[in-house]
Structure formats: structure tokens, C-alpha cells
Amino acid sequence: MMSIDSIAVPGAPAPGTAPGTTVEATAVTKRFGATTALADAGISIAAGSTHALVGRNGAGKSTLVSILTGLHRPDSGTVRFDGEPAPALADRDAWRRRVACVYQRSTIIPTLTVAENLFLNRQAGRGPIGWARLRRRAGELLDDYGVAVDPGAPAGELNVEQRQLVEIARALSLGSRFIILDEPTARLDATAIDRLFTRLRALAASGVTLLFISHHLHEVYEVCDTVTVLRDARWILTRPVAEVGHAALVEAMTGEAVGLTEWPARPPVTAETPVALRTTGLRLADAYTDVDLEVRAGEIVGVTGSGSSGKVSLAETLSGLRRPDGGEIRVGAKPVSPGSVPAALAAGIGFVPQDRHREGLVPLLSVEENATLPIADRFGPAGAIVPKRRTAVAEEMIARYDIKTSSPYAPVNSLSGGNAQKVVLARALSTGPRVLVLIGPTAGVDVRSKESLLGAVRAAADDGTAVLLVSDELDDLRACDRVLVMFHGRVTAELGRDWEDAEVVAAVEGVAAERIGATRDSATDGIGAPEGAGK
Amino acid sequence: MTGTSTASPAGVAKTPLPPGGPFRPRLRLAGLRDLALVPAILVLVVVGALVDPVFLSTANIINVLQQQTELSLLVLAEAIILIGGKFDLSLESTVGLAPALAVALVIPAASNGLGTDWPTTLAIPICLLIGLAIGAFNGMLILRLGLSAFIVTLGMLIVLRGVQIGITGGQNLFELPPSVLYLGNALWFGLPASIWLCAALFAVAIVVLGFFRHGRSIYAIGGNADAARAAGIRTDRVVWIVFMVAGVLAALAGLLMTGRLGSVAAAQGQGMIFTVFAAAVIGGVSMDGGKGTLFGALCGVVVLGLINNILTLAGVSAQWIQAIYGVIILVALMLARITTGKAQD
Amino acid sequence: MTGTSTASPAGVAKTPLPPGGPFRPRLRLAGLRDLALVPAILVLVVVGALVDPVFLSTANIINVLQQQTELSLLVLAEAIILIGGKFDLSLESTVGLAPALAVALVIPAASNGLGTDWPTTLAIPICLLIGLAIGAFNGMLILRLGLSAFIVTLGMLIVLRGVQIGITGGQNLFELPPSVLYLGNALWFGLPASIWLCAALFAVAIVVLGFFRHGRSIYAIGGNADAARAAGIRTDRVVWIVFMVAGVLAALAGLLMTGRLGSVAAAQGQGMIFTVFAAAVIGGVSMDGGKGTLFGALCGVVVLGLINNILTLAGVSAQWIQAIYGVIILVALMLARITTGKAQD
Amino acid sequence: AESPSGGEGSSANSQIAVDLPRADSDFWNSYAKYIPQFAQEQGINLMTPTNSQNDIAKLVANAQALSSQGAKAIVMAPQDTGAIATTLAQLGQKKIPVVSVDTRPDKGKVFMVVRADNRAYGQKACEFLGEKLGGKGKVVEFQGSLSSVNGRDRSEAFAECMKSKFPGITVFEEPTEWEGAKASAALQTRLAQHPDIKGIYMQAGGVFLAPTLQLLRSRNLLVPAADPKHVFIVSNDGIPQEFEAIRKGEIDATVSQPADLYAKYALFYAKAAVDGKTFQPGPTDHGSNIVDVGNGILEDQLPAPLVTAANVDDKTLWGNQIGG
Ligand SMILES: Nc1ncnc2c1ncn2[C@@H]1O[C@H](COP(=O)(O)OP(=O)(O)OP(=O)(O)O)[C@@H](O)[C@H]1O
Ligand SMILES: Nc1ncnc2c1ncn2[C@@H]1O[C@H](COP(=O)(O)OP(=O)(O)OP(=O)(O)O)[C@@H](O)[C@H]1O
Numbered sequence A: 001m002m003s004i005d006s007i008a009v010p011g012a013p014a015p016g017t018a019p020g021t022t023v024e025a026t027a028v029t030k031r032f033g034a035t036t037a038l039a040d041a042g043i044s045i046a047a048g049s050t051h052a053l054v055g056r057n058g059a060g061k062s063t064l065v066s067i068l069t070g071l072h073r074p075d076s077g078t079v080r081f082d083g084e085p086a087p088a089l090a091d092r093d094a095w096r097r098r099v100a101c102v103y104q105r106s107t108i109i110p111t112l113t114v115a116e117n118l119f120l121n122r123q124a125g126r127g128p129i130g131w132a133r134l135r136r137r138a139g140e141l142l143d144d145y146g147v148a149v150d151p152g153a154p155a156g157e158l159n160v161e162q163r164q165l166v167e168i169a170r171a172l173s174l175g176s177r178f179i180i181l182d183e184p185t186a187r188l189d190a191t192a193i194d195r196l197f198t199r200l201r202a203l204a205a206s207g208v209t210l211l212f213i214s215h216h217l218h219e220v221y222e223v224c225d226t227v228t229v230l231r232d233a234r235w236i237l238t239r240p241v242a243e244v245g246h247a248a249l250v251e252a253m254t255g256e257a258v259g260l261t262e263w264p265a266r267p268p269v270t271a272e273t274p275v276a277l278r279t280t281g282l283r284l285a286d287a288y289t290d291v292d293l294e295v296r297a298g299e300i301v302g303v304t305g306s307g308s309s310g311k312v313s314l315a316e317t318l319s320g321l322r323r324p325d326g327g328e329i330r331v332g333a334k335p336v337s338p339g340s341v342p343a344a345l346a347a348g349i350g351f352v353p354q355d356r357h358r359e360g361l362v363p364l365l366s367v368e369e370n371a372t373l374p375i376a377d378r379f380g381p382a383g384a385i386v387p388k389r390r391t392a393v394a395e396e397m398i399a400r401y402d403i404k405t406s407s408p409y410a411p412v413n414s415l416s417g418g419n420a421q422k423v424v425l426a427r428a429l430s431t432g433p434r435v436l437v438l439i440g441p442t443a444g445v446d447v448r449s450k451e452s453l454l455g456a457v458r459a460a461a462d463d464g465t466a467v468l469l470v471s472d473e474l475d476d477l478r479a480c481d482r483v484l485v486m487f488h489g490r491v492t493a494e495l496g497r498d499w500e501d502a503e504v505v506a507a508v509e510g511v512a513a514e515r516i517g518a519t520r521d522s523a524t525d526g527i528g529a530p531e532g533a534g535k
Numbered sequence B, C: 001m002t003g004t005s006t007a008s009p010a011g012v013a014k015t016p017l018p019p020g021g022p023f024r025p026r027l028r029l030a031g032l033r034d035l036a037l038v039p040a041i042l043v044l045v046v047v048g049a050l051v052d053p054v055f056l057s058t059a060n061i062i063n064v065l066q067q068q069t070e071l072s073l074l075v076l077a078e079a080i081i082l083i084g085g086k087f088d089l090s091l092e093s094t095v096g097l098a099p100a101l102a103v104a105l106v107i108p109a110a111s112n113g114l115g116t117d118w119p120t121t122l123a124i125p126i127c128l129l130i131g132l133a134i135g136a137f138n139g140m141l142i143l144r145l146g147l148s149a150f151i152v153t154l155g156m157l158i159v160l161r162g163v164q165i166g167i168t169g170g171q172n173l174f175e176l177p178p179s180v181l182y183l184g185n186a187l188w189f190g191l192p193a194s195i196w197l198c199a200a201l202f203a204v205a206i207v208v209l210g211f212f213r214h215g216r217s218i219y220a221i222g223g224n225a226d227a228a229r230a231a232g233i234r235t236d237r238v239v240w241i242v243f244m245v246a247g248v249l250a251a252l253a254g255l256l257m258t259g260r261l262g263s264v265a266a267a268q269g270q271g272m273i274f275t276v277f278a279a280a281v282i283g284g285v286s287m288d289g290g291k292g293t294l295f296g297a298l299c300g301v302v303v304l305g306l307i308n309n310i311l312t313l314a315g316v317s318a319q320w321i322q323a324i325y326g327v328i329i330l331v332a333l334m335l336a337r338i339t340t341g342k343a344q345d
Numbered sequence D: 001a002e003s004p005s006g007g008e009g010s011s012a013n014s015q016i017a018v019d020l021p022r023a024d025s026d027f028w029n030s031y032a033k034y035i036p037q038f039a040q041e042q043g044i045n046l047m048t049p050t051n052s053q054n055d056i057a058k059l060v061a062n063a064q065a066l067s068s069q070g071a072k073a074i075v076m077a078p079q080d081t082g083a084i085a086t087t088l089a090q091l092g093q094k095k096i097p098v099v100s101v102d103t104r105p106d107k108g109k110v111f112m113v114v115r116a117d118n119r120a121y122g123q124k125a126c127e128f129l130g131e132k133l134g135g136k137g138k139v140v141e142f143q144g145s146l147s148s149v150n151g152r153d154r155s156e157a158f159a160e161c162m163k164s165k166f167p168g169i170t171v172f173e174e175p176t177e178w179e180g181a182k183a184s185a186a187l188q189t190r191l192a193q194h195p196d197i198k199g200i201y202m203q204a205g206g207v208f209l210a211p212t213l214q215l216l217r218s219r220n221l222l223v224p225a226a227d228p229k230h231v232f233i234v235s236n237d238g239i240p241q242e243f244e245a246i247r248k249g250e251i252d253a254t255v256s257q258p259a260d261l262y263a264k265y266a267l268f269y270a271k272a273a274v275d276g277k278t279f280q281p282g283p284t285d286h287g288s289n290i291v292d293v294g295n296g297i298l299e300d301q302l303p304a305p306l307v308t309a310a311n312v313d314d315k316t317l318w319g320n321q322i323g324g
């Protein structure tokens, strides 16, 4: 393992621009109120390279992106494209010619059709828009990128994943020679990631410069040739990917010379352990049918499957957000009345929803209040809330789950994605649930935070909580005792402790078991494989 | 739209299936939503014909249309602003102030003018310019100072009405130059000029909002301003222009009303804004921005006009007419929403 | 410049420091935003005292407060609804209809009653129940049918006003049972009862919205209804209760006004809703839901009351008073926003 | 009773307050212009008039502010006549006499009501139209607001008279809330439905005159009385524009509601009240009658002459005394 001291640190990117530098940001500082998002940071991306930008949640990556794409003006510092000073902030067209971007936050307009979103502000030249033609072009574009979405559908009807695919297709279609992707894979399943990477490699081969942000370090090794690390708003290093080992990269990001945790084996769950969560014949039209499952106290069960496999609907049914068409849910021996979140909470089911922006958090309320919403009745008599008591609980949560916030009273929308996700998890665990249901809890969460999130989940399981973890991420599933795979609304496979990545991937795609492990150029087994960089 | 995924167990599509099954029905449904009020209009026409055969006479139909022209221009203005995600309460006061001020600037002091005695031929351009200026001022406060559109335009509503009373001393202006009276009275090809004007303006606006990049950018801004900005739309400029256009439309509505009623009443336009919102929202324009069509808004205007006309023809007692009117609006609204099968936002 | 990793070779703190400074300042700022209007109120008090010494007399202060009691109850009701992310225009018609219907049910037909002749002691409970029923009906249409709050309550505004004109024939009711007159007239400990009532209701509401689970859930719903639902809040039930409470508050405001004016005017409450919104929004309550405090809203009411009173005392010319009033509101608003240094949503 | 005098009694330094009911009607703006003029003539110390903008809550606030500022008598014109009772009681307790102009409070004590007989307006309009139409035909009536005593008085009297004296005439009652646009739309619809409408009664010329003329002009119905297409119009208020229309033959009559006398005698009675004078029912020295309208309320019913082409140039009519 390389120690951080041994990394040769290149100086700050030089002010004079070397030829062949697509973009260079120098000494950029950006503050949001009391928060310094970037402190004297910089990045320099060579033409034609595929550059990774990594760092923990809140390190300032997205802020740097917004500065590189002209959405924010840096408080100080400069941005140059191909050696030329960046255009004026108001000249959006000039920016768009230089750089295209898939932002971390959706820039899809829900009320417009997919076709119009794809060609926003370039639907036509001066003349009128030919809608039929536009839809046809959109259809072709989507086909090109393998996105099966009706170009005439309102974008608001798409699911998170489809929206992201549309955004990627849009950015790629702009024909810019420099493309930024801010965590494009956080919401994609394995096959979609595969397709994306194929596309990225082709783009890189044709000389397009890419800036790629991800919390999946193995992806960095898979597609990137250079990596820049930000930590606490500062630039830490820029190196060829091949020269930085996985552990060194984590060390640069976290500032700790400690490797990532290998999950210790958990004591096996015995058949005597009482069943905490049981569903019998659970079904929801158009989503899933005949789901019978059992989760024992202290057991962590992963559920995976491709998009539209029904796994999310299943989890949302357990949480009370959806009412099943039939079947029964029991916690312990007691049936849970269906379709009611309060009933599920009362029965002891804690829940981490899929989309933290849409259904996870109340943006204007404080971290403290968001974290304690379901236990608001515990801070005083008759529903009264004694502020001191609540703050005490919140401060404990902030410490326990390592939530990076300026204060318990800070509005939760001032937090970075990973930290916001920790607030949602803290909230789900706040009730001390017997059953914890999570959907994609580590999407968009940095390596270290991911560890602490999963650590918290395992700690809860160790205390006897039954955990049902719905996820596409192999890292998440690895922390599980067993994994159920859903395909087209049914549980089609169950994997014990020692599965291979390829087994899961095959089951997810509905490929018969005998073909498991046969051929597959893995998109997802690159962990600890620095040699997989570039192409 | 029920593409059940369980139905095709073997389908190992490489790409995720769209959640909504086959493509076409969705498209057709979206179109249908625009036509949500058409059945309501048909019902009203039948009811009207049953109430009194006069209802279907050309004269009566023309009356209904003409009476709604001013309202429809305001609805056009408000609908564009709502689609852009903003709000304007002050339009109704522009309806009064713009013609009042324009007239006061051109008529002699003896007829309650301001004594400036500008050439009377300038009355119409001045009136429209005043509307433009009011829109520009609203836009400036909202965009530059970052104030909420609701409260800025509420303040302006009071201020503008107050200014009108101030400069006219609360008098109705009777001595109007003929140019000011013209538009609200003239007949072109046998139809009131105001109907032609409205039809033309709606047609232009429908085409611009439906088929031109600048028009579409209003939808984009109303749907997600950040996304629109990221896509290179100059959101502030577009919103500002929208407010100015709306101001001009309101001033034009004021001109038409002035011509039709033959004077500028001190209270001209007062109380109209509620009806404007009712028409726009019944017509399917969302208060949340980015949603709705001008054709729908126009249908909303027609529905309200027909209800009014039928209630008058039916000779409903003065005592209950307002309650009945309100109930019909509520019911029309529910029907429009239930037939399109969509919850509103 | 760049933080080289060699600078801190040993692993730094386990938990990285928050990028922002210490905890306290942010808290204090949030508190300040509530107090944004306090300087404005102080300025107005000084101006008022300079304009006319009468301004500071106990009698005048009590008058100002009493005149604002009904408005303040409506603002309280509307602020709670706005914080919950909804909208209610019909409150102003409840102010008229609830007492009118209650009175009509208890007085003899000879005095314009409905002939039901229910016991007059029931007048107050009936009035409040009518408010409750209106709120419940609004809530039902909005929640069960998924209609937009704006348009439902706009329709109800027209319907309720119409029903009032219908049942009273547009007449004012002035043969009122003493119980109905009591609250708007009584003095408790030397102050009008209505002032005590308002103060008590605001105090209770401020505590509930600030320090009780149920009150906080209104903020959560207004801030993000989906998230509130996922966190186990019964959002529909809470919103429904909010509408009913608001209806009761509006009915109570109607009772106070009836008592103060000694009759139920046919137009009672008419035109108040704009002022209600102005007060709430000037007081910092957001039209987008989830934001603002009741204390702020109360300050908004006080500011408007003081402006009115000072303009009257100053003997501003009738011709210009409305324009000046509007300008002052606009300026107050800008100042309030600029001092808190925040763009509004 | 008593005669107006510019005497130097105890009222010389007593402040008298006037609240104007609205600033958006020509009738009331004329009244507002007369107030300072007659105050000066009668040697009255007039406070700056306030304006309650048709809003009873503002009227109450204004009355309270005026009494705090030391008004010794208040002249007001509550347009919403029900909602002023409590305020009157409070002013009564403070011994501040009130003179009510144009409208009579439904309840409560006032020193004097200065008004014209609004029922007579409706009656005169009915008789005029009935005769011109020869007792048959169709008539449109623009009703004022049902929530004002004036609107009700005029509507009721007109209806009763039509029913009893001219049963052959069909009346279409159009609710307008005193709004010109509403009247115009209703008339337009009615004309389409009944092209043979022959008469119009508008209860307030200040708001209905211009819209009505404009509409008739566009229908080519503004023709001389001799023409069989002529529509007979009776208006109300007596503003200069109505007189002008009578001279041109566009309308046929109006009731001159005396804005000047309203201002003059409102101030006169306010001053008299401060001076401690009292009045009895009976004829006055200015050609009117003081009537006890019940509950001991006295109403000085000022003359409100019907103006036709015959007397439209009468210099004593207030509408001929101001510019416009
Ligand atoms: N508009 C804003 N207002 C206030 N603070 C902000 C804003 N945008 C970002 N921040 C803060 O700036 C810091 C950097 O945020 P940024 O989004 O750049 O992090 P990131 O590295 O992209 O994190 P993640 O991996 O979670 O996406 C965070 O502390 C964040 O809370
Ligand atoms: N309420 C509903 N009405 C109609 N169809 C639904 C409903 N809920 C889910 N579906 C459909 O059921 C299928 C399964 O949906 P679900 O969201 O559970 O998939 P998923 O496995 O979570 O996919 P992803 O991982 O992409 O979110 C999809 O085709 C979805 O569109």
C-alpha cells in the first residue's frame, strides 16, 4: 500500500497553459455563505484525456463543475478553455460550445416531452419547430444511446434512471469536445453502466475530453487515465490513474492512511432466530406478484434486480407508501395494516426511500428536524418538543453517523448528497426499528461515507434489526447475509454468502443459472484493480 | 397504459422498458388534455339553445365574444406569465391606468386632462407604452431585487389604482379622442374589430408558444428555471420580456374596454383579476408554471362567457345569480379535471 | 496555495471539520429573519408620533389594534395554510357567510331570518361550525378530488358570497342576538375582548407551530409533502385539519367583525383577502410553503394597520391616499427583504 | 325649522370632519368639491376630509381616528348602511353628532339624515318611462347594489310603480353592483334577445351613462325621440354629462340628485348640532321637508327634480354650475 507521503505531488497547475489543455481552472475559491466549497483549488485537463474527479461528499466536486460550466462565478480564480479566457457568464451559448455537462442534480424539465428536453433551446433555428421531425430526431438519438423511452412522453413520467439516461444522451448529442459527467452512474444499473462506458470509450477514442465524477473508484480505474482528488474544498493531487493505487486514492480522499474495511464475517443467522419480517403472497399489479420472503432478526437480506423488476415497489409497499393488491405483511407475529406509513412505523418498520430529494428530505427544515421527524413525539409530553432534548438527540446522530454539517440547525439542503443521505438513514434508525427497509442507500455516497452507512446498517443488524436492503450496488450487496434477485416482478434467485459478481449480474438479467460465470467483461469487478485504467 | 412487465417473462430487453407501455396513447392523451373544456362548451351551447333560441343567433354569439375580448387579452397575458412560472396581479389595474393616463396626457385640462396637451394621435401608442413600462417595472423589481412576483404585483395593483385615482381625481374620463374609442367600436368585415384583434393575437401567441424556440423557452423556465438556464436560455431576459408583453396586452385590453364603454371609469378593470385567474386555471394553465396551453386558456374564457350569457338570458333572479355562477364554475372545473383524469398541481 | 497532502502527513481528525465556521451564527440569523419587520414597526411608531401626538394615545393604539383583530385572525388562518403549502381565497367569504347564516338560522323570519328560529344561544357555535364545515368542504375537494387549492377556493369564494346574498337577499342583518354582538364589543380588563382573543390565539398557534409535533408537521408538509408522507406524517389528515381550523378562525373573525360593526353586512369581508396575503407575505410567509413564522405574519398585520392609521391621522388627501399606501407597502416589502438579505421564492 | 346662518357661535373653532364614501364616482367627486366651498361660506373649521373607499371597515377606522383627533361632528355617507350601527353608538357615547348623507343607516342614532327621497327617484323614472312608452313594451333596469339602501329603494319603488300603474310593461332587472361593464354586457345580451326594447332606467348615470350610450351608438339606436327606433332613457344623479346627453337628445331625463345641497346641508346640520340646535319634522326654509322616518330619526328630504329637455338649462341645477 502506497502511503500518502510517497505520492509525488505536482505543484499547483501552472498559470501559463500548456498546449493541449482543454480546460484549466486556477486558484478557484467559492463560498456559499459560511461554507467554503472550494478553497484555492484547481484542475487542469489535457485534451483528449479521460479525467476523473474524486473526493468525499461535500469536497467541492459539483461546485467545481458548476464553475467549469459557467453556472457559478468563482469568488476568485480563473478558468481557461484551450488557453483562452472563459466566456462571460451571460454568454451561455459560448459556454455550451466549449463544454457539455450532465449535472448531479437533474436538469430535466418534467412538464416538457422527452424530445423537447433533448433539444432544449435548440429545437429549431429561427423558423418554426417541426414537432414530428423533432420527435423523430429524438427517437433516433435515444436509439443511438440505447434508451428505450417514448420521445413524446412528458419527462416527468420517467423514472430516475430514465431521466438520467435522457440527460446523458442530451449532453453527448451536443457535439461538444469536452463533456463533464457528475456521478452519472450513481443511479444506473450494471447493464446501463456498461453501455455508458462503451459509449464513453468510443468518445474518448474519437478525441473527446471527459471529466468523470464517481464514488465508485473501480469505475475510475476502468475508464479514466488521470485522476484529481479534492478534499475539504482543496486540491490534493492530480496523477495518472495507473500510478495511484486504490488505497492511496482513498487515503488522498480521506486524509487517513487507513485502508477500507473488509467486512468481517457475521455470525450466521440460525434457523432458531425468530422471523422479524414475513410476506406471504404479496402482490401489486404491474409491479410484482407472489412475493414470499422472510427476514430473521439480525439478518441482512439484499434485494436486487434490473429496472422495472419490482424491487423498489416491493420495498415501498413494506414501508407503507404503496398499498398492495393482495397478500400479507407481518412484523413478528402481527400483521401490518397495508398502505399506511404510520402503521408501518408503529409496527417497527424503518425506511430509507429511494430518492432523497423527492421523498427523503424537507429541504428548508434543519438537519436536526429532518433526522427526528418520526420521533418528534419523544421530546416532551403531549407532542410538545423541548428543543434541548431534540438537539441532544440530533447531535448524537450527527456524531454517530459522521454527518458533515455546519450545525444541527443548518437547513438540510445545504448538505452535500452523501451527508444528506446519512440524515435519511439516521432518521430511519431513529425509531429503533425491528425491520429496516432501505432503497439504494449508498447511491451517490463517497467511499468512506458508504462504509459508515453500511457499518451503521450492520450495527443495527447486530443489535437484532432485520434489514432488507434493495440495491444495485455490489458493494451494498456484499454487506448482506444473502441476496434475493428479482426479475419481472418475481423473486427468481437466492444467493447465499459466497456469490460471484457475475452470478448476481446474470440473475439480474434473467440469464439461466448454468450460464453464470461464463463470459462477461465485467463492469463491476474492478475493485482494487488499478491496472484497468483507460483503454 | 398497462404494460405489465410480468406478462413477458422471456423478454430480456437490453434496455429498460419504459414504464408506460406502448407509445401512442400517451401522445394522444396529452393532446386531449388541451381539449378538456370542449365537452363543457358543447354542453353549455346545448343548454343555452334550450334556454332561449336567441342564444344561437349571430348577434348573441357576437355579443358573447365581444364581451369577452378584454378578459381574453388579460387571460392571454396572465397565461403566458403563469406558464413562465410567475404571477401578475397588477394587470387589472393596468387596464384602468394605461388608458386613463394616456387620455389625460392628450386631452385639455378643462376636460380633466393633465394639461400636457400632447397630440391626440399619440394616445394609443402612449397607452401601450405605459403598459410596457408597468410590465418592465414589475419585471425589474422581481428579477433584479429578487422579490416575489405575488407581492410585487399586489403592491403595484394598489399603487397603480391609486395613481389613477390620483391623476383623475377619481373622475371618469368622458372626453375621449376618437382614436381611443376606435378599436373598441369599429366593425371590420361585419365583426367587431376587438374580436379580430383578439383572434389574431391568440393565433400569434399560440404559434409562438407552440412552435418557436423563444415561446418554448417560457415553458422551460416555468418548468425548471435552473435547467433552462443550464440549457443556455437567458431566463431573466425572457421573463422580463414576458412581463412587458403582458403589460402591453393589458393596456390594449384597457383600450378596447374604454372604446366599448365610451369612457375610462375610475374603477375600470377592478375585480377582473380573479376572473382572469379562474379562466386561466379552468383552462388548464397551472399555477406552478410550465404547464397549460393558450388554447386551453381561451376555452376557459369562452366557458365563463357562456355561463354569464346563459344566466342573463335565463333571467335568473338577481338574488341567486352569483351563487349559481360560482357553483357552475366549480362543477365545470371538476368535470374538466375528472374527464382528463388528472390531479392538478 | 493548494493544500498539499504532505502538509498533514498524519491522518487528520477522524471526522473532517465542517467547512463552515462555528454553529451559532446561522441560528442567530434565522432568528433575525423573524424580526425583519420590527425596525419597520419602530420607524412607523416614530413617524406616527411626529405626525400627530394623538397617535400615541391609549385610545388610538387600542383602536388600531382592535381594527386589526379580524384581519389578524384571517392572516393567522392563511399563514398556517400557506406554511402547509396550500392556499385559501375563500376565507374572506366565510367572514361574511358564517355569521350571516348563523344569524339567519336563529332570528325570526320577520327580521330576515330563514324561519328556522333555532335557539339564539346556539348562534356562536353554529357560526363556528359553519366555518368548520366550509374548511372541511374545501379540504375535501382539494384532497379527495385532487383539485388545485387556488381554484377550489376561488370557486368557493364566489359560491359562498353568492349564498350569502341569496339567503339574505343582499340585505344587511341587524336584528342580532346579543350573544353574536358580545365578542366584538365586550371589554375585558379594560381592553376589547377581541384583542385578548387574538393575542391568545396567536400565542397558542405560535407555540403549536414552533414547539409541537403537529405544528411542525405542517412545516414538513409544506416543505416537501412526499418526504413528510414517507416519514410517517398523515399529510392528508393534517392538511384537512388545517383547512378546518382556518375555517373556524375565519368564522370567528366574522363574529368579531359582526359585533364590532353591529350588523352582518352583505359585503362583509369582501376585498379582505388581498390584504390578508399582503400581510402574510410582507411578514415573511412564503407562497411556496414550508417557510415563514406566525410572529412574522403578525408583524405584517401590525405594519399595515399602522400605515393605515398614520395616513388617516396625517390627513393625506383622499385623492392620493391609495397610491401612497401602495407605495409604502412596496417599500416596506423591499426593506424587509433587503435587511434580511435574502431573495424570496 | 331653522335657517342656515354664517353665525359666529360656539362652532367657530370646533372642527367638523367629513368622510367621503368613495373616490371613483363623478357624483361623489362633485360632492367632494362642494364640501370645502360650503365650509368656507358657513365659516366652518373643516378637518381634511378622509375617504373610506366604499369600505365600511375603513369608514369605521376613519371615524375613530377623526374622533381621536378632536372632531366635534362628523359627516359621513355610509354606502353599506347596515354596518355602521356600533360606530354610531360609540360616537354617541362620545357625544359626537353624526350627519348621514345620501344614505340612511339601517340602525343607530344620527343627528340628521341629508338625503333625497330615493323611492321617489324610482317612482319618477317609472312614471316617465310608462308615459313615453304608452304603458306597453319592454324596459331594462340597471339596478344598483342590493346591499345599499339607495339601490333597494330605487329598485323597489320602480318595480311597485310598474306593477301597479303599467302592468303592460315588461321590466328586465339587471344586477350591476354599480358597475358600468356589467350593465353594458347585460344590455347587449338583452338587446340580442329582445331587439324591441324601448326603455332603459339606469339608477346611476355616473357609472352607466357612457357605456349605455356607447352601446346604443354602435347599434345605431341613438336616434331622436321622434324616430320609432328611439330607446327612452331615464338616468339618475344629474352630472353635467347627463345634461349634455339630454341636450343632444341621447337620453330623455335624469333625476338631479343634489350634490351641492347634500354638501351644503350636511355641513349646515353638522354645525347646527355642534351649536346645540334641534329640529322638528315639517317643511324647511329651503324647499324641502324634514320627515321622521321612524325611531326618531329625522331626514331632510332635499328636492331632487326630474330634468328633461324642458328644464335642462336651469342654472340652479348643480350639474350646470360645475365644469365638465
Ligand atoms: N448553493 C449552495 N448553497 C450553499 N452551500 C452549498 C451550495 N452548493 C454547495 N454547497 C456546499 O458546498 C460544499 C461542496 O458541495 P459540492 O456539491 O461541490 O460537493 P460534492 O463534492 O459535489 O459532493 P457530493 O459528492 O456529495 O456530490 C458542501 O459543503 C455543500 O454543502
Ligand atoms: N403505481 C404503479 N402503477 C403502474 N405501474 C407501476 C406502478 N408502480 C410501479 N409500476 C411499474 O412496475 C414496474 C416495477 O417498478 P419498480 O419501480 O418497482 O421497478 P424497480 O425495480 O424499482 O426499478 P428501478 O430500479 O429502475 O427503480 C415498472 O414497470 C413500473 O413502471
Ligand SMILES: O[C@H]1[C@H](O)[C@H](O)OC[C@H]1O
Binding pocket: D025, D027, D079, D102, D148, D150, D178, D203, D204, D205, D206, D236, D237, D257
Ligand atoms: O349611492 C349611490 C349614489 O346615490 C349615486 O347614485 O352613485 C352611486 C351610489 O353611490
Ligand SMILES: [Mg+2]
Binding pocket: A061, A062, A063, A104, A182, A417
Ligand atoms: Mg456533487
Ligand SMILES: [Mg+2]
Binding pocket: A159, A308, A312, A313
Ligand atoms: Mg423504480
